Amino acid sequence: MSKSHIELTINGKKVEALVEPRTLLIHFLREEQNITGPHIGCDTGHCGACTVEMDDMSVKSCMTFAVQADGANITTIEGMANPDGTLTALQEGFREMHGLQCGFCTPGMITRAHRLLLENPDPNEDEIRNGIAGNLCRCTGYVNIVRAIQYAAEKMKESPVQEAAE
Amino acid sequence: MIPGSFDYHRPVSVDEAVGLMGKLGDDALLLAGGHSLIPMMKLRMASPEHLVDLSAIDSLKGIEEIDDTIILRAMTTQHELIASDLITDKLPIIQETSLVIADPQIRYKGTFGGNVANGDPGNDMPAVMQCLDAKLELTGPDGKRQVAARDFYQGAYDTLREDEEILTSVHIPVPSSGHGYAYEKLKRKVGDYATAAAAVVITMSGDKCTSASIGLTNVGDTPLWAKEAGEILNGSSLDNATIDKAVSAAEAITDPASDMRGPAEYRTKMAGMMMRRALERAQSRAKG
C-alpha cells in the first residue's frame, strides 16, 4: 500500500506530509503534528471532542482520513485565540460563565461554537443547543456552556468584527 | 480503532472514477463523506484495498430544477440541503429529514448520495426518496441508467447498483405547490438511527385527500414504500376509520429486528405511530 503526499494548512501554517491513507485526521494531528487540543473521546463520531474546523465546516476528525484533508485549511483549538494571543469572546465566555469543568470536551465545544456563531451570530437558546448537539459533555449539564456561547454572542454584538473598526 | 490499509485515489471526473472502479474491481469502494464507510472500516466490517474518493469531482455537486424535476447531485452534503432555498421552497420534506440526520458535524461532510446509496436500512433518505418516487441515476462503464428508488433496495447493504457504478444524481418530481409533508422520526438521542420513522406526502382538495405516499425507515431490511396504505388514504377525507386502516396496512409490511432500539412488535407499532403523526402534520400543512 502506498503512502499519499498531502499538503494542508493547519492553524495558519503550511504542512506537507507523507501519510498512510488509513491515518485518521485526529491521529495525524495528535501524533504526527503534536497538536493535542482535539481529543479522542469516543472514536465513533458521537462525542465531538475531536471537532476541528476544516474549510468552513465543523468536522469530526476521528471520522475523517488525513488524505481527505489534502488541500484543506484546518483550525484547531490551538489556532482559535486572537492573533495577539488574547482570548476571543468565545474563549472568554467559557472562562467567565464556567463553561467547563474537567475541560475534556472544551476544545471541541469551542471549535464547534466558533462556526455556529459565524453562521448564526445571534442564536436563541434552542439554536445553540441544536448547534452543539454533536458535542457531548459529561460534566457541566450544558447550562453553562449555553451561557458561555450567549456571552460570546452578546459581546460580539457590542464590538462586532474588529476589521470593521479599522 | 484503525481501519485496514488501502490505496487512496482522488479522480476529478466521473469518467475517471468509473474507469478506476472498473480497473480495480471488487477490491475498491467509493468514498463520499465517509461517515458511514469509515465506521464500517474501523470495525473491519469493510476492508477495501482501494478507496476512490468522489470529493474532487465538481460535476457531482449541486442542486438544480429542470422541468419540474429537482436534480440533486450525489456529493451535495446534508448541510447544503438544509441551507438550500430551492429545497426549502420545493421539497421541504428533504430539509426536515436532513435536520434529523445525525448532528451538525456529520451533516457538513455526510453526503446525500452516500446516504441514498449506502443501503443501510437505518439511513433516513431512502424512505423519503421512495415516498417522493425519486429516480436514481447510476453511471457505469456502459453509460447512464435510471432506477426507481422504490426498486433500488434489495436487502441490507444490497442494492441494484453494480460495484463499478456511481450514483451520480437523484431526480425527484416536484410535488404540487400546496402539498402537505412530514418526516417523523423516533430516536433515542441526537445522532441515533431511527427506532422507526415515516415520511408522508399528501395532496388535498378541500377535505378530500387526492394523493398519499408513505415511506418507512428502519423497520425492515430495506426502506419500505407503503403502497397499500397510500391507496387506502387516497380519495378519503382522512377520517379516523380510514387512517386506522391505512396504519394497519403500513404496519403489516414492516419486519423490524428486535435490538437495542426495542422489540420488533414495539418498533412496528412505532412505525404506525410515526405514520399517524406525520400524516397529521402533513394534513395541517396541505393547502388546496
Ligand SMILES: Cc1cc2nc3c(=O)[nH]c(=O)nc-3n(C[C@H](O)[C@H](O)[C@H](O)COP(=O)(O)OP(=O)(O)OC[C@H]3O[C@@H](n4cnc5c(N)ncnc54)[C@H](O)[C@@H]3O)c2cc1C
Ligand atoms: C454518529 C453518526 C450518526 C449518524 N446518524 C445518522 C442518522 O441518524 N441517519 C442517517 O441517515 N445517517 C446517519 N449517519 C450516517 C451519515 O448520514 C452518513 O454520512 C451517510 O449515511 C453516508 O454518507 P457519506 O457521504 O458519509 O457516505 P460514505 O460513508 O462515504 O459512503 C457510504 C457508502 O455508500 C457508498 N457511496 C457513497 N457515495 C456513493 C455514490 N455517489 N455512488 C455509489 N456509492 C456511493 C460508499 O461506497 C459506501 O459504501 C450517521 C453517522 C454517524 C457517524
Ligand code: FES
Ligand atoms: S472522538 Fe470523534 S466524535 Fe468522539
Ligand code: FES
Ligand atoms: S467539562 Fe468535562 S466533559 Fe465537558
